[in-house]
Amino acid sequence: MNYLAHFHLSHGKQGLMIGALLGDVVKGPLKGVYPSEWEQGIQLHRRIDAYTDSHPLVRACQARFPKKFRRFSGIMLDVAFDHFLSQHWQQFHPQALPQFNAEVYSLLDNTRWPATAQAHAQRIAKHDLLNHYQEWDFILEVIASIGRRLRVANPLAEADQILPQHYQYMAQAFTEFYPQLQQFASAEKLTMGEDLALNNKRVE
Template identity: 35%
Template sequence: MNYLAHAWLARHSDDAILGALLGDFVFGQSALADWPPAVRAEIVRHRRIDRYTDDHPAVVATRMRFGDLRRYAGIVLDVYFDHCLARDWARWDATPLDAFTGRIYRILDERRGRLPPRLAALAPRMAAHDWLGSYARRESVDAAVRGISTRLSRNGDRLVACLERLRTDEAHVQAAFAAFFPDLLRAADELRQAPPGA
């Protein structure tokens, strides 16, 4: 769900950005064979970045603060962390946010014939409504989470309930991002240097 952060961590090439976005849409080892090596390597890195994120102490502690909703909190945190990245974009990148999101939308459009069906269906809406750039606005977090809740097979209401917990604990979630994101940048660099099968 944190498409902006994954794409930004893969900004060194268009193939890498595509692979970073495909990480939530390509499943299993056998499906990797359908993609060229540069794309495949970034799909694998996406999975490793997700594991690193899920296991980071600041993220684990923040999920626990959601109590009985912690199972759904990871989705909300992914979206909120994209908001934190977009809101303070100039701190992280000299390229304007709209230029970077435009690059993402172009990549998806140019390769739409190869995209998995679910991403192929999402990509035009993502671009038309500038989902990634809109994360700079706080209200887009709630809108995105509500949208995701309608695509869950069950318990969408539990995901929406996380929004109230997020509002009451937002200062802590911002502090968790500040603690976690620099660590993620270092880990992502190390993952990029590691051989794809390592």
């Protein structure tokens, strides 16, 4: 999943939302370098990605793309799914999308980010990415931009020739998949909260 979905699925605790962004840049084992709730957010990000990558509905979408796109299909779907989340936002969250996004931008602006994440946080707010995800043409531009930043040769500049053909299929897959992902993320957050409470009790 991409930025909007990760912020949405971690919503409720600022530390988890910070970790949702850090999950894109922090790699390897977590060793207590960051606050515990940030690291929980990173773990949640990783588990959401693993759940998404292995889900049959997501794999069925990927299988529809031409072979040369398959290696990068996860990137394309992550961004496309943020578009569908924007389009169907009221089904998944009681708060209006512009208000939610404003809350996220405030968090991005008022957090002292590690150097590795500072550029990500600034880019999201500067370009108002979360609100623009509602625009399909913008989604195609984002995917092409990711392709230009990758260090390996890739066909993402040609995604505009492929993704529109599968728009309805992806939209239907998303509406079936996302409620399952919400349930998964909620269960993970509950487990993490119980673990944190237990650890704090031990410290006391």
